Amino acid sequence: MPMKILVKFLVFDLPPGFRDAEFILPEDARVGDVFDACLGLFVERGVTMDEKELRTATVIVGDKWLEPVDPLSEGDIITIIRPMDGG
Numbered sequence: 001m002p003m004k005i006l007v008k009f010l011v012f013d014l015p016p017g018f019r020d021a022e023f024i025l026p027e028d029a030r031v032g033d034v035f036d037a038c039l040g041l042f043v044e045r046g047v048t049m050d051e052k053e054l055r056t057a058t059v060i061v062g063d064k065w066l067e068p069v070d071p072l073s074e075g076d077i078i079t080i081i082r083p084m085d086g087g
Contacts, residue, residue, distance in 0.1 A: 003074035011082040032068035056083050
């Protein structure tokens, strides 16, 4: 059974109104599947995004940091935080 998740983007230079995205994913979806869905959404909306930048972002659900192989659950609210440049 498919599951619905909400993705919030922090510190990304995205157009206004693009802050949150809702996805319907397969029940065995993992964080890496969210990256794929996000990249597809960016292409669909004509937004340029560096794939490496997205795939190296910090991913958090609640107070837990996740890796690309970690499984997701129905109703998860995922926060993706862009990698920060130091200086």
